[in-house]
Amino acid sequence: MTLLFVICTLLAAGVVMVYSSSYIWSEYKFDDAYYYLKRQLLFAGAGVIAMFFFMVIPYYTWKKYANMILIFCFALLLLVLIPGVGLIRGGAQSWIGVGAFSIQPSEFMKLGLIIFLAAILSANQKYITSFKKGFFPCIMLIFTAFGLIMLQPDLGTGMVLVVTCMIMIFSAGARLTHFFGLAALGLLGFAGLIASAPYRINRITAFLNPWEDPLGDGFQIIQSLYAIGPGGLMGLGFGNSLQKYFYLPEPQTDFIFAILGEELGFLGGTAVIFLFFLLLWRGIKISLEAPDLFGRFLALGISAMLAVQAMINISVVIGLIPVTGITLPFLSYGGSSLTLTLCSVGVLLNISTYSKI
Numbered sequence: 418m419t420l421l422f423v424i425c426t427l428l429a430a431g432v433v434m435v436y437s438s439s440y441i442w443s444e445y446k447f448d449d450a451y452y453y454l455k456r457q458l459l460f461a462g463a464g465v466i467a468m469f470f471f472m473v474i475p476y477y478t479w480k481k482y483a484n485m486i487l488i489f490c491f492a493l494l495l496l497v498l499i500p501g502v503g504l505i506r507g508g509a510q511s512w513i514g515v516g517a518f519s520i521q522p523s524e525f526m527k528l529g530l531i532i533f534l535a536a537i538l539s540a541n542q543k544y545i546t547s548f549k550k551g552f553f554p555c556i557m558l559i560f561t562a563f564g565l566i567m568l569q570p571d572l573g574t575g576m577v578l579v580v581t582c583m584i585m586i587f588s589a590g591a592r593l594t595h596f597f598g599l600a601a602l603g604l605l606g607f608a609g610l611i612a613s614a615p616y617r618i619n620r621i622t623a624f625l626n627p628w629e630d631p632l633g634d635g636f637q638i639i640q641s642l643y644a645i646g647p648g649g650l651m652g653l654g655f656g657n658s659l660q661k662y663f664y665l666p667e668p669q670t671d672f673i674f675a676i677l678g679e680e681l682g683f684l685g686g687t688a689v690i691f692l693f694f695l696l697l698w699r700g701i702k703i704s705l706e707a708p709d710l711f712g713r714f715l716a717l718g719i720s721a722m723l724a725v726q727a728m729i730n731i732s733v734v735i736g737l738i739p740v741t742g743i744t745l746p747f748l749s750y751g752g753s754s755l756t757l758t759l760c761s762v763g764v765l766l767n768i769s770t771y772s773k774i
Contacts, residue, residue, distance in 0.1 A: 420762075420769060424762050427689070430689065430748060438661050439667075439669035457755075461759075467763065469763065476767045476768045484533070486533065497569065498565070498568055509570060511571050523571050524753040525753075526562055526578065530578060532715065534718065535711050538589045542590065551591070559578070571742070581725055638740060644659075648678045650684060652681040660676065670744060670749050671745075673749050674734045697721075703769045719762070723761070726746050
């Protein structure tokens with residue numbers, strides 16, 4: 418099965434690159450070169466088990482529990498904002514947990530909202546052309562979730578959620594005039610978000626000219642470009658990255674693609690991008706051949722979520738957009754992100770068993 422092959426290849430590449438990008442930092446911080454590798458293997462193992470579990474559950478089962486799933490996800494988003502409950506990491510209060518175990522509620526919301534939106538659109542597609550009955554209720558729900566995520570704040574995850582849901586609504590037949598109006602409001606809202614937090618202005622100016630502040634807001638993108646540039650066509654060779662020697666902060670997470678580009682070169686980076694395109698193509702094909710509207714919207718939403726997240730991450734790493742702080746699906750180190758990604762593709766794999774492909 419092509420989709421399963423792509424998933425396994427990306428997952429294997431992720432485990433290998435997490436080790437290569439992290440063993441220097443891991444040795445320094447934890448006196449154990451395999452610290453991040455062992456944890457990533459644990460996350461990957463749990464995620465693969467979850468993927469096969471979701472793969473055998475008929476996808477239409479999730480439609481019955483869409484309301485409960487969404488309520489649970491909103492409860493988690495509210496819980497993480499409570500002082501003393503939500504954990505602060507990297508300046509964002511995005512985690513709930515005790516000790517070494519923690520979860521990121523915004524990751525649950527991405528999948529939960531896709532399931533709920535697929536259920537709503539499949540049951541009420543005829544109303545989507547109506548602003549009052551179809552478009553507006555969906556938009557209010559999406560931006561309520563986005564608002565709670567931004568209170569953490571987590572702009573990267575919020576962007577993935579909004580863009581994914583917009584793709585689903587557009588595919589359901591929403592009017593372009595409604596989107597144009599929403600885009601105008603979105604620009605105003607985006608300007609408000611920037612004005613409300615000075616560090617976002619700094620990120621944008623750093624993106625436009627990172628060398629203006631090379632030791633501050635421009636540091637990450639400069640070090641990322643210093644990693645990708647020397648990689649050339651073939652790369653410096655596996656394990657031979659120089660930027661992971663404390664130049665690029667925690668390279669096993671958001672900027673793992675930079676280390677991959679440095680060690681495996683243009684060909685390695687292109688191969689990873691090709692795998693994501695292949696995953697998107699198979700996901701769209703599964704969506705088009707699904708036996709009902711719920712399956713179609715659900716498959717499209719999951720495929721779009723993974724593609725949008727990969728596109729944003731890689732665009733940040735190569736300097737096309739400002740730094741957002743978001744992981745690369747399957748490859749970046751992280752428990753919640755990897756596990757929920759594998760759960761999502763498990764649902765997609767189940768839909769494929771009912772499709773006509």
